[in-house]
Amino acid sequence: MTKIFATKKSKLIPRVGRLITVDGKNIAIFQTTSGSIHALADYCPLTEAPILEGIVSGDFLYEPMREYKISLVTGEIQEPDEGQVTVYPVELSGEDIYLEV
Template sequence: MSITKEHVYVMQLDQLPILIGKEVHIKNESIALFRLSNGEVRAIGSRCPHTNGPLAEGIVSGEFVYCPLQDWKVSLVTGHVQPPDEGTVPTYDVILKNGEIYVSL
């Protein structure tokens, strides 16, 4: 059985500043969106697995975000916390189409 993902419109691309996270809520999911300096948009679960800190408020460096509460480094690609710390946040596929951001759920 194949499960089809739904592509949910989130916002216009120009509403998401480069390197500044934004938390959005879609279908009971709290998601942190990030627009990287290379123009890619990444979406991960919005809460740090360690402190429940708001990742959308963290500092972005390359393809990572640092939790604003404990400085845990979380990959915006895989959702994994950088060792020696442990944990994972969900990742979501992002589609950019005609200047619009969609997240796949």
């Protein structure tokens, strides 16, 4: 895996996704209200659509079109649905956010 600079923490809005593109891959970065930062592939295997517009609540992302939720921590789509979204490890260095891709 390669560590890359993604964005500044100050550019994130809690509960609102921010999109970055790395080597042609779209990655959605989310900050929860508790301040934790998570990065997931901006692609849902159930809908084959982006997840960026999902609604963040706690450590979950709710997909409004099909009403399912994804763990921001593990990327696991919660029961009764199933599936897995790719999660990228996040590292903070001051205000800088780095991802391992």
